[in-house]
Amino acid sequence: MEQLRWLAVVRHGLSTGNALAEAAETGGCEVIDIPERDADVPLSDTGREQARAVGKWLADLDERPEVAVVSPYLRARQTAEIALDGSGVPMVVDERLRDRELGILDLLTGRGVQNRLPDEFARRARLGKFYYRPPGGESWADVLLRLRALLRELAEDHPGGRVLLFAHEAIVLMVRYLAERLSEAELMRIAHDTTVANCSISTWRRQDATLRADLFNDVGHLHAEGAPPTRQEDVDAEPV
Template identity: 40%
Template sequence: MITAVRHGQSESNVAYARAQASGTAVVLTGADEDVPLTPLGRRQASALGRRLARERGPDVVWCSPYRRAVQTWELAAAELSAVPEVRFDARLGDRLMGELAGMNLAAIMRRFPEEARSLLRAEYGYRPPGGECFSDVADRVRAVVGDMRAGYAGRRVLVVAHDAVVLMLKHVIEGVALDSVAAFAPVTNASVSVWRGSRAEIFNDDGHLRDISL
């Protein structure tokens, strides 16, 4: 069984949401892998841990090395009675945006209008300069799933990662076509998705977050 969770709300999530609501361009500075959780994201991660504890925690954890994912796991783990084996794997990192890193769509349209048009024409097939398209993310996710199945068959595996990774797990495990994955986005912060074999039992479930104050 593979359970996947997206990290809790991060500071970049908040910055992008505010920019979208106001229609402004934003370019975040600093490395994407260093972005931390917000206070709400920390509460979400703890609530996730309480859910995992109720459902019998994982046997092994595969975690993105990005700070927001690591923090999510650490806070969730604090709610568990026993800490499982943990592996940090760069293949579970967020989608690389290359020269467009840190930019929201408004900023891309202002600085790189041709790239913005390409992105809008085919979001899931678009590869930014120096970055990844979703099929690139799918390739590394597919390799990780292969390693999980080879080394941890019959065990409860938890993946702590990013929205792009969770969407590509749906593509890889269930065979959902890349051009159909958009119907399942966005993946909610700290939501839970569970697969047994090639079947999704739940996807993007956030019921454990309903009592978390904003």
Template identity: 45%
Template sequence: MGGPPVRGAGLPPAIVAVRHGESTANALFAVAEAAGALEVPIDCRDADIPLTALGRRQADALGRRLAALPGALRPQAVWCSPYVRARQTAEHALAGFGAGLPVRYDERLRDRELGVLEMLTAAAIEVRHPEEAARRRRLGPLYYRPPGGESWADVALRVRSLLADLAGHDGPTGRADRADGADRADRADRADGADRAGRADGADRADHAGPDGAGTGDGRPGDGRPVLLVCHDNVVLMLRHVLEGLDEAALLAVHAAGPVGNASVSAWRREAGRMQPVCFNETGHLAGLPR
């Protein structure tokens, strides 16, 4: 898997991707992994895990970093994972950088699903699912899919789908928007201050509803504005895989260099018909934050 990078035609002039700030699960797993523990005291769904106090400070610092981006990179629309830790990161970051920016919550930006391995430490997987641990080592992370979960390649497929929508193609989200109705599309148009309510394609592109069904603003795909993606570590990694056309060996080398950090910034700019990398996994803005 790999192949040529995604063509930049139709994509936003810049894509900035950030991982959420430190979550309670991140903190608990760090302690458990260091101790070789089998149990992690988490009793909620992965989607409901919130930020820690440090994670909120990281998100505030992230907002300041985004505000300092040059104009060509500074996001003017936001697409966000619906998971609580990502939503909280977006809220904190936007308070210091882009209050009032349109936000669209999209399931394709959710964290990688781990199925039967969810909430298990590496030690616990070896003890409780030794056959899966062996299969993962044999197949490698790009192609290994835990029972009930996703491989990296599965995440890459939803990243490709999201990028198609960002390029203005008629993907699954566009169809859902139309099914939701033109009434909210017209409201989104009016809120944006543009006279698009009477256009034939207004319902196709203007409605961007959050999980609660309420319109979240005018984050239309393909409208020439830099976009911020608030997401998770594997999604950021798969964005690099897809946008830059990294093959398996190159992708694994990036992964081996270190994890995508909490509240890190990665960015790509459209140049000569391609999305060219600007930075990856940048965390300098987090230096000196108190724990």
């Protein structure tokens, strides 16, 4: 990854699933009633406006990315398609950027896991987010294996290049873990303190053979373009 000159990752815009999950969590429900499979959850109208704001940010860059690599999940592809429209930046879909697979925990709220799967709730608490793998799903460490492979391949294919990713909250956090060579404890502290905003932008620039952070979880472009606020956007970008 040291061979990349610039790396950025955008979380997808607000999806219909995000809104349903928020309502289920705040309403004390045990199950999130999302009709589509996770890969097919689309953007909401708000998410589309957020994606257009990312497109304006992209158009204002002094130097554009050579390629955009995108999660195959619909909400990420829609975000990329809207943001990249007219930019001339080629888009490549790569399944290694898909969201973390939750297995048996899929569609359960925190309350739902505690009440319906108490043994898994306890096992997750004991192992921690980084190493806990739900039955049929992935741990954060599992996701890092595929992400490491992708970033290494991109560095080989684009030496000294500029690469833009469109993906998911967990991917944003794990790109930071890899780019900044964080420890598990440092990553967990960031994850605990940070809600990665929909259509937030995080960027790293190569300095002295390492990637140094420019932005993390930045939403200034959303406010500048008047994109409708969501709960995630109210989180301030963490200074880096």
